[in-house]
Amino acid sequence: MKLTREMLGGTPLKENDFDQGKVLFYDDALRTAYNWDAGVAMGKFLAGLKQGKILGVRCRKCRRVVTPPRMFCEECFSPIEEWVELKDTGVVDSFSICYVRWDAGRIKKPELPAIILFDGADHAGILHLLGEVDPKDVKIGMKVQAVWKPEKERTGSILDIKYFRPLS
Amino acid sequence: MAKSKVAVIGYGVSSYGSLSPEVSYKEMMYEACSKAYQMAGIDPRQDVDSFVTASEDFNEGTSIFDEYIPDQMGGMLRPNQTIAGDGIQAVAAGVMQILTGRFKIVAVEAHSKASNITDHIGLLHFATDPAFTRPLRAHPYFLAGLEMRCFLSASRNTEQHAARVAVKNKNNAMLNPLGVHSAKIALEDVLASEPTFSPLKKLEQSKPADGGFCVVLANEKMAKKLSDKPVWITGIGWCSDSYQPERREMSWPEYARLAAEMAFRQAGIPKQKNAFRIAEIDDTFSYKELQHLEAMGLARKGESGRLLEQGAFDIDGELAVNPSGGSLGCGHLLDAGGLFRLVEVLRQLRGEAAGCQVKDARKGMAMSWRGIPTATAAVAVLEV
Amino acid sequence: MKRVAIVSAGITKFMRRAQETGRELSFHAANMALKNAGMTLADVQCVAESTAPDAFDGVHMNGEYLSDGSGGWRKPYLRSYVGGGSGVFVTIHGWYQVASGMFDTCLVVASEKMSSCHPHPQAAFLNIFDNFIERPLGCNLLWIFALEMNRYMTVHKIAHEQIALVSVKNKKNALDNPAAQIPEKITVKDVLNSEVLAWPVHRLDISPTSDGAAALVLASEDVAYKYTDKPVWIDGVGWCLDTAYWTNKDLYYPRYVEKAAAMAYKMAGITNPRKEIHVAEPYDPFDYKELHHMEGLMLCGKGEAPKLTEKGVTQRDGDLPTCPSGGLLGVGNPIAASGTMKVAEIFWQLREEAGERQVTRKCQTGLAQAWGDLMQVGTVVVLRK
Numbered sequence: 001m002k003l004t005r006e007m008l009g010g011t012p013l014k015e016n017d018f019d020q021g022k023v024l025f026y027d028d029a030l031r032t033a034y035n036w037d038a039g040v041a042m043g044k045f046l047a048g049l050k051q052g053k054i055l056g057v058r059c060r061k062c063r064r065v066v067t068p069p070r071m072f073c074e075e076c077f078s079p080i081e082e083w084v085e086l087k088d089t090g091v092v093d094s095f096s097i098c099y100v101r102w103d104a105g106r107i108k109k110p111e112l113p114a115i116i117l118f119d120g121a122d123h124a125g126i127l128h129l130l131g132e133v134d135p136k137d138v139k140i141g142m143k144v145q146a147v148w149k150p151e152k153e154r155t156g157s158i159l160d161i162k163y164f165r166p167l168s
Numbered sequence: 169m170a171k172s173k174v175a176v177i178g179y180g181v182s183s184y185g186s187l188s189p190e191v192s193y194k195e196m197m198y199e200a201c202s203k204a205y206q207m208a209g210i211d212p213r214q215d216v217d218s219f220v221t222a223s224e225d226f227n228e229g230t231s232i233f234d235e236y237i238p239d240q241m242g243g244m245l246r247p248n249q250t251i252a253g254d255g256i257q258a259v260a261a262g263v264m265q266i267l268t269g270r271f272k273i274v275a276v277e278a279h280s281k282a283s284n285i286t287d288h289i290g291l292l293h294f295a296t297d298p299a300f301t302r303p304l305r306a307h308p309y310f311l312a313g314l315e316m317r318c319f320l321s322a323s324r325n326t327e328q329h330a331a332r333v334a335v336k337n338k339n340n341a342m343l344n345p346l347g348v349h350s351a352k353i354a355l356e357d358v359l360a361s362e363p364t365f366s367p368l369k370k371l372e373q374s375k376p377a378d379g380g381f382c383v384v385l386a387n388e389k390m391a392k393k394l395s396d397k398p399v400w401i402t403g404i405g406w407c408s409d410s411y412q413p414e415r416r417e418m419s420w421p422e423y424a425r426l427a428a429e430m431a432f433r434q435a436g437i438p439k440q441k442n443a444f445r446i447a448e449i450d451d452t453f454s455y456k457e458l459q460h461l462e463a464m465g466l467a468r469k470g471e472s473g474r475l476l477e478q479g480a481f482d483i484d485g486e487l488a489v490n491p492s493g494g495s496l497g498c499g500h501l502l503d504a505g506g507l508f509r510l511v512e513v514l515r516q517l518r519g520e521a522a523g524c525q526v527k528d529a530r531k532g533m534a535m536s537w538r539g540i541p542t543a544t545a546a547v548a549v550l551e552v
Numbered sequence: 553m554k555r556v557a558i559v560s561a562g563i564t565k566f567m568r569r570a571q572e573t574g575r576e577l578s579f580h581a582a583n584m585a586l587k588n589a590g591m592t593l594a595d596v597q598c599v600a601e602s603t604a605p606d607a608f609d610g611v612h613m614n615g616e617y618l619s620d621g622s623g624g625w626r627k628p629y630l631r632s633y634v635g636g637g638s639g640v641f642v643t644i645h646g647w648y649q650v651a652s653g654m655f656d657t658c659l660v661v662a663s664e665k666m667s668s669c670h671p672h673p674q675a676a677f678l679n680i681f682d683n684f685i686e687r688p689l690g691c692n693l694l695w696i697f698a699l700e701m702n703r704y705m706t707v708h709k710i711a712h713e714q715i716a717l718v719s720v721k722n723k724k725n726a727l728d729n730p731a732a733q734i735p736e737k738i739t740v741k742d743v744l745n746s747e748v749l750a751w752p753v754h755r756l757d758i759s760p761t762s763d764g765a766a767a768l769v770l771a772s773e774d775v776a777y778k779y780t781d782k783p784v785w786i787d788g789v790g791w792c793l794d795t796a797y798w799t800n801k802d803l804y805y806p807r808y809v810e811k812a813a814a815m816a817y818k819m820a821g822i823t824n825p826r827k828e829i830h831v832a833e834p835y836d837p838f839d840y841k842e843l844h845h846m847e848g849l850m851l852c853g854k855g856e857a858p859k860l861t862e863k864g865v866t867q868r869d870g871d872l873p874t875c876p877s878g879g880l881l882g883v884g885n886p887i888a889a890s891g892t893m894k895v896a897e898i899f900w901q902l903r904e905e906a907g908e909r910q911v912t913r914k915c916q917t918g919l920a921q922a923w924g925d926l927m928q929v930g931t932v933v934v935l936r937k
Contacts, residue, residue, distance in 0.1 A: 113699065
C-alpha cells in the first residue's frame, strides 16, 4: 500500500482565510494560577538566594555535592540531610546567543542563556543568563561570577541573581 | 486467560491533608515511594524494572510532567512512563508489563497536590469540549446535576438515598487517619445543605485533598519470594464511554459496567453478589456510589438506595462499600483517587486498616472514575 | 510472552489542519490504518493513545477528548505519555498490551494539533521548565537545544557545515513523502545563511511545528496473518528516562538513548547494531539531533556520526539509510504523531511499500527512535520482517 497525496487529507489555507472568517474557530484561554508548595529543598534554596547565598546539598553515600538542592539522592535513593554553601562562582558548561523570546517574538539585543556549574559542586549547576559580556567573547569553560540584586530587592527568587558575568 | 499472577507486595502513603505546604510534590512522591519500597523490602535502584506514574499536566501546572518523575521514585535512567489517566489505569499498565514476562517488579505512583491549583473549576472547564460545551460557560458540575437527575428518575432511588451515601462515608471517615473531610453528620444535615447543582447538594460533593501513593507490583515468583502478605490482582479492567455527554446514556454508566465486566471476567467471578467483602468505589458525588454499584452488578438496578438504607453497605454489612470514607470522607484526589482506593483495599486485605477494619476481608475491589467531564473508569479485583 | 506484529499503518498529511479538530485528525489516521488491515472497530480490542502536551491542543485531559476519534468508544482506552518520546513509546505501550496476553489486537493512535496554541505553539514550551528556578528566566525551548548543540559541537569539534548536511538530506528525502509539510531542496550554505535564532541554531536546523496524526494496528502472533501476509514484528523495545536535573549532566551524549537502545537490542538479540540495523529513523527535531541520537543508538562511535553522513552512508542508497522518510526536518513535527510516523515509515520500508522513498539496500531489520523532555527520554523499537 503506497501513500498518495489524496489519501492524506488537509486543505492549504492562508492567513487571509482566517482574517476573512472563512475558517470557523472558537477562542478560549485557560485562566488559572498555581501556588506550588516549595517544600523543604526548594524552599531553603530560595531563602538562601534571598540572603545572597547559593546552597547545595551533599549525599553522604555518594559523596557528591549538588545543586539545585533535593532531599533525596537520585543516584542511590538515600535521603539527603547535609546542606552546603557553595561559592557564587562557576564555569560555563554551555551557552547560546538567543535572538528569539519565549513566545517566538524577535529581540534585537540577544539573551545569553548558559549552564553554569558551580565551584565546589560535583558537575552540578543551574540554567541562568550571562551579562556584561560581548556575545562573541563567551566561551565554554569561561569562569563566571553571580551579579546579585541589592539585598532590599531580593525576594527569594532565581531572579535575585541578575546574571553571571565573566570573572575578572 | 489464566488468572493474573501479579501481586502488590508493598504500598506507601505520604503525609496527607487538605493542604500540604511543608512538602513539594517531589518530596511527597519520595515519601510515598520510600515507604512502599521499604514494605516490599527492595531497593528501587536495583530491583525495580519499570516505573509508572499517573498524572495530567494541567493538574501539576507543568507541561510534559513526566520530566519530573524519575528522580524521587528511584527511576533515574530506568524505564519510566506516565499514564495520563487514573491511578488504577496506571496499575493496569504495570500489570500488563509484568505479564509480558519481561518485567519482574514495577512501581506505580500517583499523587494529588490539588491545593496548589487555585481554580479547579477553570481547569475542568478547560477539559470540556471546546466547540460544544465550553461556549455554554456553565460550571462543569452541571453535568453531575444532569446525570443525577437522570439516574434518580430512571431508577427507584431517591434524593434521600443519595444523601445517605454522604452520611455513611463521612461518618466512616471518622475512623480513618486519612479522613480529612470526615464529619459526624446525619441525613437531615445533608438534605438541608445548600443546593448546588440541583438535585446535588453541597455536602454531596467531595472536596479536594493532597496526598501521594505508591504501590509495588511483582510477578508471582518475586511476590512469593519477597512478601509474606502478597495481595493478588486477579482482574483489572478499564473503559471509556463517549467523551461527548450528549452521546452517553446518562442514567447508567456503561463505562463502569464494561470496566467491571472486564476485571470480573479475568478474576473468574461469575456472580457479583457475595463475591467481595469490600468495595472501594468512586463517590466523587454521592449519587455516583449508587450509580456505580448498580452498573457493576453489585446491586440490582433500582435497589442500591434501599440496600444502603438497610445497612447492607455499612462496614459490618454484607458488602462494605467505602469503609475508608471514600472521597466524600477523605477528599477528592484528582487522578490519584484510584490509587487511594486500591491502597484502602490493600490495607483491608492485609488486616492493616486499623479503625475501619472489615472482618474476614479476603477479596475486594477498587473502582475509580476520572471525574467530570470524563466517562472513564477502571476496576481492580484483589485477593489474598 | 506473545510475539507482536504491526499489521497496518495510517497517516495524515502533516500541515496546519485548521479545518479538522484533533479528534478528526485521529479518526483520519486510525480509519486509514483499520481499512488497510481490512478491520473494523469490532476487531479492535483496545486502544493505546498518544498526544503530547495538552497545552498545545488547548484541552485539559486531551486524551479523553481524542478518545472517540481514536476508536476508544466503549473500549479499554489508555493514554501513555513521555513528552516527545511518546510517538515511539505508544508503540511500546501497544506492544505490552498485546504481549501481556490480555489482548490480541491494539489500535495505536498518535495525534497532535499544535496550531491551536496562540500566538505561537512555542510559547507552550515555557511550562516544561522548572516552575521555581527556570520559568522566571523566560526560558525558550530553543535555549535547551542550542545549549546541547553547542556542547556536542565543542566536545567533538564538529563544524556546523557537517551538521547542516542532515537538514539537506532529510528535507530532500521528504520530497518523496506525500505526507510532508515543507519538503525542499536546500544546500549547506542555505542552512548556514538562514536566520540565527539561538546560536548555534539557525532556522533551517529546525523542524517545523505541525498538526497531524499517525496510527498503527498491532496484532498478536495468533491473529496477525488474518490481517496481513506481511506482518512486521516488534522484536525489541526499550525506553529510558534520565534525571530531571539536566543541568547536572553533560549534554554532549544522550546516555538515556543508549540505555533504551541497549534494552531493545538485548531483547532483539542484536549485538552489532551498525551491521544488524539496516534502516533507521532516529528522532531529528533538529539536524544535530540525528547525529547525537545515532551515536546514542550505538550505530557509530561518539563523535563519529558526522563522518557517516559526509560519506553518504546515511543516504537512501547508502549502507545505513537514516530518516528515509524525510524525518521531522522534512515531514514536520506534530510532537506525538511524528514518532509514530517514524515507526510507520520503517513498517513500510520493511514491506517494500515506501514507493519513491524505498531504500536501495535489502532490509530485514529496522529501528525507530524518539526523544523527549529536557534531554531525558529515549524510546526505541526494533522491527523485523
